[in-house]
Amino acid sequence: MADPVILVDRPAAHVARLLINRPDKRNAIDHAVRQQMAAALSALAGDPDIRALVLGGVAGVFSAGGDLPSMKGLDEAGARARMAHIHGLCRQIAEASLAIVSAVEGIGAGGAIGLALLGDEIVVGEGTRILFPFLRLGLTPDWGQLLTLPRRVGLPAARRLLIGGGPVDGAEAFRIGLADEVTADGQVMTRAIERASALAQLPRDALLRMNRRLEMPSATLSDELAREADDQARCLTGAEFNEGYEAFLARRTPDFSHL
Structure with a gap:
């Protein structure tokens, strides 16, 4: 039986954590990741003890974004089906009754940043590298980022980020408002759990x-x-x-x- 691509645990009282578990692919997000994440979110939604959620990745990497090989060779129907699957997860995260903190360690790229932007808070490390590779790949930004990114950083800054593509380091992400906290690289997950614990105490x-x-x-x-x-x-x-x-x-x- 294949290893699960989403790991679920409870690192603190009233806090659950979902970790993308594809270390060989730098935690790239494919259909299986989205499917298992959606199932985990549905299960947590029915748990009255869980009030906050941490999103992260294994091996000190948040996620390299969408899994490129899985995008190649799609016809229009397949491309639309892929987007419908992504958008179902987007709505599930955005409409969750849980406070959501993303621990963006190592690399956060493309759709993974879109995922983080749908939550409440983002914690990055000093050495975190954030990338927006869409235009370089001949794609437009997805996962709702043309709405959520300008809300975070303002329209001019969002345009610069998306056209430039990055990388943006942790200090710059914090300076422009893309991240809520920058910390030492080895402390990103710890701080994300602490912030989620604080949010879990709110009404x-x-x-x-x-x-x-x-x-x-x-x-x-x-x-x-x-x-x-x-x-x-x-x-x-x-x-x-x-x-x-x-x-x-x-x-x-x-x-x-x-x-």
Whole structure:
């Protein structure tokens, strides 16, 4: 039986970790990786104990991106089927009720960066190399990156990154906002788990509502105030605010993990 291409473990309380396990291919993402990742995400979605997720790769490498040999020789129907499979996973990650931190160690390229951009936070190492090889391959960016990358770094910077192709090192990724933290190369996964643990302590419903409005900005102030009223009415009458208020009165740290 072949080794699984996605490894799942629980490195901290309320935190799950998915690792791409194709070290001989620098953790390139093919159909099997996507399929097993989708299955793992579905399983975790039904686990009330898991509140945050770390995405990474084995052998100190995040991922070299899409598996190029698997893209060659497709007809239009095959190309569309491939994209439909990718987009199903994109939606699953973007709509997950879990906070998601990506540990971008070693190399992060192409679709793998698109994967990371669909989550909440990105941790890189000082020696991490981020690449955007799409145009050099005669392709346009995928995995939603023409939406998610400009949101992160702004349109001019996103255009420069995609046209230049990289590599971008960890310090530069942090400077332009592509990464949330840069750390020593050997500490990337540790810090990603620590950040995921911190996110797991936050009120899940309030965090999801905040992120939803940040990711889909209102067109006008009136629209935003209406959405704000809807969200706050739910929050003010919910269990998370009750716990936060009781913790405030008792001068203790709130515990949202059981809600």
